[in-house]
Amino acid sequence: MTLITILGLVLIMIGLWGMLTQKNIIKIIIGFSIMDTGVHLIMVSIGYLKDRTAPIIDSAVDQANAVNTVVDPIPSALVLTAIVIGLAVTALMLSYAIKLYEKKGTLDINEFKELKW
Amino acid sequence: MVKKIFIVIILGFFAVMLLPLAKDFTPFQELSPVAEKYVEDGPEELGSANLVTSVIVTYRGLDTLGEVAVLFIAAAGVGFFLRKEEKGDKTPKRGSSQILQSGTAFLFPLILAFGVYIFLHGHLTPGGGFQGGVVIASGMVLLLLSSASAKINENVLHLVESLSGASYVAIGILGLVLATGFLDNRFLDLGEFGTLLSAGAIPLIYSFIGLKVGAELVGIVNNMQKDQS
Known part of the structure; x- marks a missing residue:
């Protein structure tokens, strides 16, 4: 149990709460972004090893002993990917929001009843 | 009221589902076998000092290609939703302030150079194609903000991409x-x-990724800006 993992979980819960309760579409997108950040934090914290440094071989990291001095590079690579995908998805959602606002003149999610069951 | 109860129930389910991750998770004491192989053999095999880069560009290069494809599809989606027919009746917009204009004239080349630096040194220092591309795109956003009449040549953008x-x-x-x-x-x-x-083709690959990501993000911002005018 680490502090960063718990903070990531808290961020996920906050984001999910925001997505479920907010009425404004922009705020829902913000909730998604917060949840995204929480997931990234958890992934990074899983790859983190105590008292170790970034996985870059330079003057601070001896190449022969690198296995015992660097953190796991794979979660870092995964998070890098996830951040870019998150950015792309957020941009796409915001452009949906722009279009919806042009159509109805409001961002209140309750005004969009077409797909309601 | 019913809705609120549902929300509480859903949040509760999620909390219970995620709780073991916080409660029972013990931090690893050493690298996983796969990571160990990457860290041990990566520098000699691929010549890249930044091990994250060697994972992204080479060991997991196919995933990165998929990621670039996802980014491309998202950019194409934004372009599709925000496409607009050119209309003649454009009201002249108020120009931006002198501070923003002078600051942009000074900072824009520096930001571009910094973006190029980041993706060229992706195999040596933290950074790489995606980060460099985003920095370049942020410079372009500054340019679009500073002058209302600034237009980005979309043909060049599409060509680079x-x-x-x-x-x-x-x-x-x-x-x-x-x-x-x-x-x-x-x-x-x-x-x-x-x-x-060094590192063989890694700087080359990361440069192309950087240019592609930069062009795509500039395209997204350009579409959003066009939609507002």
Whole structure:
């Protein structure tokens, strides 16, 4: 149990709460972004090893002993990917929001009843 | 009221589902076997000082190609939703302030140079194609903010994006033909470890990724800005 993992979980819960309760579409997108950040934090914290440094071989990291001095590079690579995908998805959602606002003149999610069951 | 109860129940389910991660998770004491292999053999095999880069560009290069494809589809989606017919009746907009204009004139070339620096040094320092591309795009956002009449030539944008994307795949196939596998960087000389011209094709691949990501993000911002005018 680490502090960063718990903070990531808290961020996920906050984001999910925001997505479920907010009425404004922009705020829902913000909730998604917060949840995204929480997931990234958890992934990074899983790859983190105590008292170790970034996985870059330079003057601070001896190449022969690198296995015992660097953190796991794979979660870092995964998070890098996830951040870019998150950015792309957020941009796409915001452009949906722009279009919806042009159509109805409001961002209140309750005004969009077409797909309601 | 019913809705609120539902929300509480859903949140409760999620909390219970995620709780073991916080409660029972013990931090690892050493690297996983896969990571160990990457850290041990990566520097000699691929010549890249930044091990995250060697994972992203080479060991997991195919995933990165998929990621670039996702980014491309998202950019195409934004372009599709925000496309607009050119209308003649454009009201002249108020120009931006003198501070923003002077600041942009000073900062814009520096930001571009910094973005290029980040993706060229992706195999040596923290950073790489995606980060460099985003920095370049942020410079372009500054340019669009500072002058209301600034127009980005979309043909150039599309040309840069398609060419760099095609070159990225072409380099991957070159690796398949000349070296051992798709996106293998070893068909170029590995060079001296830790210098700019090292790590085989990694700087080349990351430069193309940087240009592609930069062009795509500028396209997204450009579409959103056009939609507002």
